[in-house]
Amino acid sequence: MSLSLTIKLHLASSSSSHLTHHHHAKKVTTFETCCYNAKIRPKPIYSTNPLIIPACRVRPRVQCGAMVKSSLIEPDGGALVDLVVPESVRGAKIIEAETLPKVQLTRIDLEWVHVVGEGWASPLRGFMREDEYLQSLHFNSLRVKDGSFVNMSLPIVLAIDDETKGRIGSSSHVALLGPDGDFVAILRSVEIYKHNKEERIARTWGTTAPGLPYVEEVITRAGNWLIGGDLEVLKPIKYNDGLDDYRLSPKQLRDEFDKREADAVFAFQLRNPVHNGHALLMNDTRKRLLEMGYKNPILLLHPLGGFTKVDDVPLDVRMEQHSKVLEDGVLDPETTIVAIFPSPMHYAGPTEVQWHAKARINAGANFYIVGRDPAGMGHPTEKRDLYDPDHGKKVLSMAPGLEKLNILPFRVAAYDTKVNKMAFFDPTRAKDFLFISGTKMRAFARSGENPPEGFMCPSGWNVLVKYYESLQAEEPSEQPVLST
Amino acid sequence: MSLSLTIKLHLASSSSSHLTHHHHAKKVTTFETCCYNAKIRPKPIYSTNPLIIPACRVRPRVQCGAMVKSSLIEPDGGALVDLVVPESVRGAKIIEAETLPKVQLTRIDLEWVHVVGEGWASPLRGFMREDEYLQSLHFNSLRVKDGSFVNMSLPIVLAIDDETKGRIGSSSHVALLGPDGDFVAILRSVEIYKHNKEERIARTWGTTAPGLPYVEEVITRAGNWLIGGDLEVLKPIKYNDGLDDYRLSPKQLRDEFDKREADAVFAFQLRNPVHNGHALLMNDTRKRLLEMGYKNPILLLHPLGGFTKVDDVPLDVRMEQHSKVLEDGVLDPETTIVAIFPSPMHYAGPTEVQWHAKARINAGANFYIVGRDPAGMGHPTEKRDLYDPDHGKKVLSMAPGLEKLNILPFRVAAYDTKVNKMAFFDPTRAKDFLFISGTKMRAFARSGENPPEGFMCPSGWNVLVKYYESLQAEEPSEQPVLST
Numbered sequence: 009m010s011l012s013l014t015i016k017l018h019l020a021s022s023s024s025s026h027l028t029h030h031h032h033a034k035k036v037t038t039f040e041t042c043c044y045n046a047k048i049r050p051k052p053i054y055s056t057n058p059l060i061i062p063a064c065r066v067r068p069r070v071q072c073g074a075m076v077k078s079s080l081i082e083p084d085g086g087a088l089v090d091l092v093v094p095e096s097v098r099g100a101k102i103i104e105a106e107t108l109p110k111v112q113l114t115r116i117d118l119e120w121v122h123v124v125g126e127g128w129a130s131p132l133r134g135f136m137r138e139d140e141y142l143q144s145l146h147f148n149s150l151r152v153k154d155g156s157f158v159n160m161s162l163p164i165v166l167a168i169d170d171e172t173k174g175r176i177g178s179s180s181h182v183a184l185l186g187p188d189g190d191f192v193a194i195l196r197s198v199e200i201y202k203h204n205k206e207e208r209i210a211r212t213w214g215t216t217a218p219g220l221p222y223v224e225e226v227i228t229r230a231g232n233w234l235i236g237g238d239l240e241v242l243k244p245i246k247y248n249d250g251l252d253d254y255r256l257s258p259k260q261l262r263d264e265f266d267k268r269e270a271d272a273v274f275a276f277q278l279r280n281p282v283h284n285g286h287a288l289l290m291n292d293t294r295k296r297l298l299e300m301g302y303k304n305p306i307l308l309l310h311p312l313g314g315f316t317k318v319d320d321v322p323l324d325v326r327m328e329q330h331s332k333v334l335e336d337g338v339l340d341p342e343t344t345i346v347a348i349f350p351s352p353m354h355y356a357g358p359t360e361v362q363w364h365a366k367a368r369i370n371a372g373a374n375f376y377i378v379g380r381d382p383a384g385m386g387h388p389t390e391k392r393d394l395y396d397p398d399h400g401k402k403v404l405s406m407a408p409g410l411e412k413l414n415i416l417p418f419r420v421a422a423y424d425t426k427v428n429k430m431a432f433f434d435p436t437r438a439k440d441f442l443f444i445s446g447t448k449m450r451a452f453a454r455s456g457e458n459p460p461e462g463f464m465c466p467s468g469w470n471v472l473v474k475y476y477e478s479l480q481a482e483e484p485s486e487q488p489v490l491s492t
Numbered sequence: 493m494s495l496s497l498t499i500k501l502h503l504a505s506s507s508s509s510h511l512t513h514h515h516h517a518k519k520v521t522t523f524e525t526c527c528y529n530a531k532i533r534p535k536p537i538y539s540t541n542p543l544i545i546p547a548c549r550v551r552p553r554v555q556c557g558a559m560v561k562s563s564l565i566e567p568d569g570g571a572l573v574d575l576v577v578p579e580s581v582r583g584a585k586i587i588e589a590e591t592l593p594k595v596q597l598t599r600i601d602l603e604w605v606h607v608v609g610e611g612w613a614s615p616l617r618g619f620m621r622e623d624e625y626l627q628s629l630h631f632n633s634l635r636v637k638d639g640s641f642v643n644m645s646l647p648i649v650l651a652i653d654d655e656t657k658g659r660i661g662s663s664s665h666v667a668l669l670g671p672d673g674d675f676v677a678i679l680r681s682v683e684i685y686k687h688n689k690e691e692r693i694a695r696t697w698g699t700t701a702p703g704l705p706y707v708e709e710v711i712t713r714a715g716n717w718l719i720g721g722d723l724e725v726l727k728p729i730k731y732n733d734g735l736d737d738y739r740l741s742p743k744q745l746r747d748e749f750d751k752r753e754a755d756a757v758f759a760f761q762l763r764n765p766v767h768n769g770h771a772l773l774m775n776d777t778r779k780r781l782l783e784m785g786y787k788n789p790i791l792l793l794h795p796l797g798g799f800t801k802v803d804d805v806p807l808d809v810r811m812e813q814h815s816k817v818l819e820d821g822v823l824d825p826e827t828t829i830v831a832i833f834p835s836p837m838h839y840a841g842p843t844e845v846q847w848h849a850k851a852r853i854n855a856g857a858n859f860y861i862v863g864r865d866p867a868g869m870g871h872p873t874e875k876r877d878l879y880d881p882d883h884g885k886k887v888l889s890m891a892p893g894l895e896k897l898n899i900l901p902f903r904v905a906a907y908d909t910k911v912n913k914m915a916f917f918d919p920t921r922a923k924d925f926l927f928i929s930g931t932k933m934r935a936f937a938r939s940g941e942n943p944p945e946g947f948m949c950p951s952g953w954n955v956l957v958k959y960y961e962s963l964q965a966e967e968p969s970e971q972p973v974l975s976t
Binding site for chain 2: 138139143146149155157161202204206210214216395399403407
């Protein structure tokens with residue numbers, strides 16, 4: 009399958025000169041990259057970006073090139089954390105790392121190094137020590153020095169086994185090795201404490217039923233100890249899957265919003281293809297923001313790029329699907345930024361949606377769209393949703409540390425059979441509407457069946473159909489899934 | 493078995509005139525009482541209180557009888573909640589209650605009406621609605637109007653079944669019936685929402701393993717709906733077990749501390765007999781407070797009086813044991829107040845210890861003693877503690893809403909075989925110390941074996957031995973438990 013990505017990525021070339029003012033700047037073109045090869049599809053699906061529009065062309069600016077106003081929302085803790093060491097000291101750090109006890113990272117551990125290192129979890133500066141872990145587990149928030157709280161609903165922790173703990177002994181610092189054996193980071197002033205998996209799972213997911221994807225992929229097989237400490241990331245994390253240029257850091261996103269003179273940024277977190285119901289919602293949000301008096305609201309279409317469960321659509325396919333949605337004009341490329349959120353997915357519902365929102369604060373979004381059952385899934389052993397579909401937005405609206413973020417609850421969109429398009433659900437004529445869940449959408453695509461006309465732009469739908477065809481070609485024994 | 497209680501209860505007779513200034517005053521002698529009979533031992537074990545010392549005798553006061561300073565710590569939310577309706581309107585409320593849909597309370601539901609009605613959970617004014625429930629479950633705290641947080645770690649909820657929900661229909665208010673069928677309270681402006689037991693259990697206990705006492709007693713058999721609303725308690729909750737006079741409300745305790753001119757109140761929560769290690773700790777705390785410059789620190793010895801698991805020592809036996817400890821002078825009656833905390837026990841470790849501390853803020857204590865593994869127990873299905881024994885005090889020290897409370901962590905006391913008494917553990921001569929857990933203590937008493945001399949005052953120990961003898965007389969088939 010040959011995929012080509014044509015998302016309009018608005019990284020103006022002028023941004024690199026802007027970045028060089030900062031010694032932490034990540035000059036992607038010259039940095040050695042820390043890579044692991046994505047198993048799923050090795051060939052680069054992205055090389056050039058033909059649709060880049062220089063920022064100044066998007067909207068005529070009064071003082072194009074001059075300093076723009078600072079960002080719209082303060083990062084948690086007041087300053088964005090950036091833990092990538094300056095290039096000038098990298099050599100010395102690697103020499104030091106060679107002398108330290110080594111801890112091997114998994115692919116998902118590396119995603120967390122990426123997330124924390126770029127400041128998505130600001131003010132967190134590394135893997136959690138026990139104090140932070142307990143606050144996250146019990147309060148979904150961390151107390152900062154001035155006595156206020158920042159949100160922190162997921163434990164961001166690094167597990168080690170007994171043998172590794174023994175090798176670390178009483179060392180204060182350890183070196184973290186990437187999946188390819190390269191030095192990724194140093195973890196400073198470490199603290200090792202017990203990894204009570206049952207309690208972590210119960211308090212994070214509200215269930216201990218077998219079959220939770222992150223639990224099975226990460227926690228069950230992890231060691232019985234957690235190691236916390238301050239991270240020094242030795243080089244920017246790269247995946248060499250052709251999508252690295254879409255992995256904009258919170259700093260890059262903030263710079264981009266400033267450059268575009270956004271006066272509102274609304275973030276849309278997703279891990280599924282964009283259908284016309286999503287688009288309706290995003291376009292409606294923009295309209296509402298304009299009605300509220302904002303002049304230049306920018307949409308951050310922000311697909312999650314880390315670990316997802318096996319039956320979710322892979323990132324590269326989703327990115328191509330998103331690009332078709334923009335090409336087709338379903339979303340407006342001039343007021344949309346597409347970038348990848350590097351976090352792995354927990355499927356922890358109301359607990360996780362807080363993380364999704366908090367990370368977008370750090371990326372400069374001051375509005376967050378939340379829908380039905382965010383970060384939810386079916387209960388792994390019972391025939392019901394794992395979470396009450398309304399709890400996500402309720403918890404989000406009350407969460408400590410998210411006060412400064414404007415939460416925009418979804419209106420429910422569904423397929424209106426009277427006009428053959430996605431529309432906001434009208435309860436007075438409920439029978440006219442079809443609800444097409446993500447599961448049902450995937451089942452349609454898997455079986456090669458077309459969804460109702462107007463559900464998704466045809467070019468985007470075609471990306472999904474081709475993906476499922478390729479799966480069936482690779483795995484001939486797989487049964488076609490019925491579109492129930 | 494004949495028990496007599498001789499705890500020095502310092503409720504000065506002058507306090508009743510003080511109380512009558514408040515229309516919410518609970519004049520126990522004239523109120524109709526809402527009673528249910530404790531199953532365990534029906535006969536009254538307390539009738540007179542021979543050792544009452546008028547407050548003014550305890551410590552000479554400059555202005556005895558004049559207004560004393562207000563309490564040492566503000567109740568959560570700024571004002572103590574008192575939901576018992578004035579006697580003057582009670583008749584009308586009962587007439588109204590007769591017209592409302594009725595909800596039958598269990599014994600433990602009634603304990604919660606007691607707890608909430610007297611303001612232990614201030615600023616909570618009833619059983620939680622869904623917003624409060626979700627905040628408690630996810631954040632262990634509630635946001636109050638000024639944007640700050642009060643601690644609230646346990647969901648205080650009332651469950652109803654499908655049939656009751658159906659009967660309530662769209663009524664705004666319901667009447668709550670006590671175990672004897674009497675009208676206990678009206679619940680106003682009710683909200684009914686789903687009772688997801690699995691999620692409630694996982695997030696509260698950090699496990700869903702079978703065998704959690706509160707879960708088995710309360711939650712498993714409860715209905716699939718929760719009903720929240722504002723409580724109006726129709727009359728003070730009484731149990732008629734001879735111990736009601738020890739059930740001082742937060743207001744009564746605050747008045748008592750003021751009357752005694754306490755300049756520090758340190759609370760000791762317990763659900764076990766007091767041994768000399770506890771006493772050492774409490775006496776040492778007093779000494780430390782004196783060294784800190786406090787002139788009149790008062791100990792609130794505050795046994796939990798609600799639901800406890802079946803192998804815990806019952807409240808009446810514990811109260812008699814505590815009285816012996818005071819009679820013997822192991823604790824100083826002149827600087828100690830013994831009262832009963834009416835809450836049921838969850839055995840939810842770090843989550844529950846926050847509730848235990850928060851309720852004592854409302855009762856006027858500004859110091860809280862916390863030990864190893866507070867509110868903990870063995871894992872119900874694995875051979876280990878359910879909670880990390882250090883997590884309780886760590887979580888307590890970081891909990892939102894408890895900032896104003898001074899947390900006093902335990903020093904570990906153990907039996908020092910060199911001097912034959914309980915002493916602070918000295919790790920440099922660890923082998924000289926014996927650790928005698930509550931479980932081991934109960935096993936000694938059950939088997940009639942004496943603990944080492946100096947572990948507990950003999951008269952207090954005798955109370956326990958008699959209790960276990962009476963159990964064996966009642967249940968001859970019970971095997972004596974080995975003192976392992």
